Amino acid sequence: MILKKLIQLPLLLMCLNMVACQSQQTATPLFPTYTCLKTTAPIILDGKLDEADWQNAQITEPKTLFSPKTPVDIPSTKVRFLWDDDNLYVAFECQDLDVFSYSDQHDAQLWRGDVSEIFLKPSPDKNHYYEFVIAPNGTLYDAQYPSRGAGSMHRFKKWSSNAKIVSQIQGTDNNWHDDDQGYIIEMAIPKSAFKDSGSFKAGDQWTYGACRYDYGKDHEKQLLIMTMPEAPHSGYHYYENYFPIVFKEK
Numbered sequence: 001m002i003l004k005k006l007i008q009l010p011l012l013l014m015c016l017n018m019v020a021c022q023s024q025q026t027a028t029p030l031f032p033t034y035t036c037l038k039t040t041a042p043i044i045l046d047g048k049l050d051e052a053d054w055q056n057a058q059i060t061e062p063k064t065l066f067s068p069k070t071p072v073d074i075p076s077t078k079v080r081f082l083w084d085d086d087n088l089y090v091a092f093e094c095q096d097l098d099v100f101s102y103s104d105q106h107d108a109q110l111w112r113g114d115v116s117e118i119f120l121k122p123s124p125d126k127n128h129y130y131e132f133v134i135a136p137n138g139t140l141y142d143a144q145y146p147s148r149g150a151g152s153m154h155r156f157k158k159w160s161s162n163a164k165i166v167s168q169i170q171g172t173d174n175n176w177h178d179d180d181q182g183y184i185i186e187m188a189i190p191k192s193a194f195k196d197s198g199s200f201k202a203g204d205q206w207t208y209g210a211c212r213y214d215y216g217k218d219h220e221k222q223l224l225i226m227t228m229p230e231a232p233h234s235g236y237h238y239y240e241n242y243f244p245i246v247f248k249e250k
């Protein structure tokens, strides 16, 4: 009897181990890594993501509802990254029933209307990070912050990345009487924009956050949606929860 149990025990442990391995393989990691591929052909900034490189790019989807705290239907958001020797490319594909751009003024408080946002933090050892906020009409707010505590946006939005953006709205901007489908953002950020942090090269790992503000005629409150898990404070600026992004040559 004891011998039988001794034989059964390793078998049982082996089975448990197999189940554990299977669940590890299928579970989504809490901080999934984005592999940012180098382009194989030029990216044409036209608000269309029909380039083969965009089609082959990994998709990351902001799905955490930061606000409101009551459950609501979260509109689809698909975010992609690519890079080449000159630029970091970012694309947003946003489902949005009621598209609303707050301003066409560079560095205005665009998040008073619909926006897509990218945060990039080059180093885990430094507090330095970048913010790019893009309205559906292609207007940009950009800022780099030496740290979260270094002062308000008024101080740091003076920086300009010289990013180029072409957007395409599927529907009508600032007209709540009709139903829209959404909008696409196609953006090229020159590598020179990141010179204060040494920019990036193949093999480097940064972290990123991809977020949205979505105002709409059907929303009781504007939706704040982010890739990151729920943060205890700082909202979109809680870079401790940003996901890894690795720059890969091929």
Ligand SMILES: [Ca+2]
Binding pocket: 043, 044, 045, 046, 047, 048, 049, 050, 051, 186
């Ligand atoms: Ca394109």
Ligand SMILES: [Ca+2]
Binding pocket: 107, 141, 142, 143, 156, 157, 158, 159, 160, 161
């Ligand atoms: Ca700026």
Ligand SMILES: [Ca+2]
Binding pocket: 096, 097, 098, 099, 100, 114, 214, 215, 216
């Ligand atoms: Ca909207």
